[in-house]
Amino acid sequence: MDTAVLIQSGLTAPILVPLIGALLAFVIRRWASPIGLLSVAALLGAVILQVPELIADGPQRLAVGGWGAPLGVDLYADGLSIAMLLMTAVVGLGISLYAAACFRGTPARGQAFWPLWLLLLTALNALFLSADIFNLYVTLEILGLSAVALTAIVGGADALVGAMRYLLVSLLGSLAYLLGVALLYHAYGTVDIALLAERIDAEPAAWAAMGLMSAGLMLKTALFPLHFWLPPAHASAAAPVSAALSALVVKGSFYLLVRFWVELFGEIAGGVATLLGLLGAAAILWGSIQALVQTRLKLLIAYSTVAQIGYLFLAFPLAVGSGIMAWSGVLYLALSHALAKAAMFLVAGNLLRFGGHDRIADLDRVVQRLPLSMAAFALAGVSIMGLPPSGGFVGKWLLLESALTQGRWGWAIVIILGGVLAATYVFKVVGYAFTQSENPHQAQPVPATMEWVAFALAVAAVLMGLIVSQPLALFEIGNPFRIRTELAAP
């Protein structure tokens, strides 16, 4: 064996570990839960092992099958991919621990959950590592299909209707994306991102491909006004699934939008950046107001996701003038949103199990009876609102700073307004948690693991605000945002 090749092949581990885990969990149903937990723990280890290598040697490229682009498929990892992989592994481990406790009483549901969940992780990791737009289509297919199946496993009319709509939207998005891939391949004779970046030109085929692929991915990311499918799907799924959908799955297609924007479409896009920003701003306001008027906790959290996705799109117009600061800001927001939103949905799951409902008005002094869960909700809320010290604060601060240094007040006002609205809907929930309800209910016990996992994820979202320099340095490895430093130098 060749040690160098072996180390290089370590790049496939984040894909192969959960994939093999999924196969084993599918065959050995009885042991699905321990197999799943072990795989996700191993996945976290495999991703962490990649970090020192990346810091020492810069971005990694691996030609799977030994052919290399354009004949073969390349894997590529830089700071951006590793940050997304770390986010997936950490949040994934939390969700896995929660799911193991959550499905203990319903083994059949748990046995169905594990293979699908491990395949979802496989697809996400393969997506973050791929450098080939056709290979990315296959990962999007696995991601969409596993997410839909996971939405449906809880059963019941709401979940099935939500899942069905999610399936149709997901397929439509994939088809639009695939049509774009076909156009690019026909025009430029390659599906490798780096080669396409050299060859792409401002012409109708490239514009059409940009429109199709961006529209497909925006549909999958649920950017306003294409968010209509998200609240019913995310709110009706089982708690660990809701957490995975909101925290991780929408980030996959967002990651691709950023990648394609930086590598392929940014130069030929013209005024599209402003359009994306405006849709993002509309998402922030509309999502927050919808969250505010919801009477069910899970729907409130789902609409909060719609709003937080809006923030991610503010980077497109702001990056034009400020470069890495805007991108780092939204990346920071994406990572801390993953932690905080997973925590919130897991808390919602705890409350649902505890009281048998998630009506906000009937939370009935839950703060005294499930203090850990409510503390988790409040901490996650701190990050979602963007209060210091939290990851959400750092992200919003960077965005705000890049808006203010360019004197673009409109964007700055939207950023602040979204924060105020978020504070209002978080406090609405916290407020009802203190008051006594008119309809008291029988309480069911909640396993300690389910409370502690939600708490740990929320604490991690806050801690993201204290370790700012390391993540920011990680994002810059391999210059994923193609910042031209020689222009900035005096």
Added chain:
Amino acid sequence: MGLGARAGHLLLIGLLVSIFGGLALAVLSLPSESPGLSAQVEAAMADTGVTHPVTAVLLDFRGYDTLLEMVVLLLALASVWSLAEGSPFADRRPGTMLDRLSRLYAPLMVMVAGYLLWAGSASSGGAFQAGTVLGAAGVVLTLTGWRLPIALAGWPLRLILVSGVLVFILVGLVSLFFGAVWLDYPLEWSGALILLIEAIASLSIGATLAALFLGGRPEEHP
């Protein structure tokens, strides 16, 4: 229909027509002859161990894509099983005609599948085609009332279902012992390894398709 709804429909129609027009314009602007990668595929054929370019692309150049596509198939079945409780096909007695014909067809279909698999290395054919014929044989047998013995319907069936993906991964890992990256088959073994992957893959694709037709997990009777 209200005025608002009608205006909405007109707006939607206008939007769709303009999207379609834009796409048509983009497609018409493309050169009719695309260079593609066929010249490079031809040049690299000698290093693949197979002689048909489609097989080379599917199993060698872009074997990783094919592996993920087999995962999609398995995922589809896992999704169906997560929804359905047992198969809707209760035991039934087939008519004489169907019974006799299926006895005739089933072995023939297995033979056709084997031929398609073997032919794939030199001409059109291969694991997916062979798997589809196997799957069809499974559907015919299911319709005539044949059931998998209960002892095989549990983990042995599930092992066959995942074996296509599993063997693909493991064969890829063999490359590491030859100092090559994952899925880079050593040249002298390449043809044999590809045939091994394809043989197992057609079996598992066939089983997956037949199981998809069956509906729920066969060990659970409704």
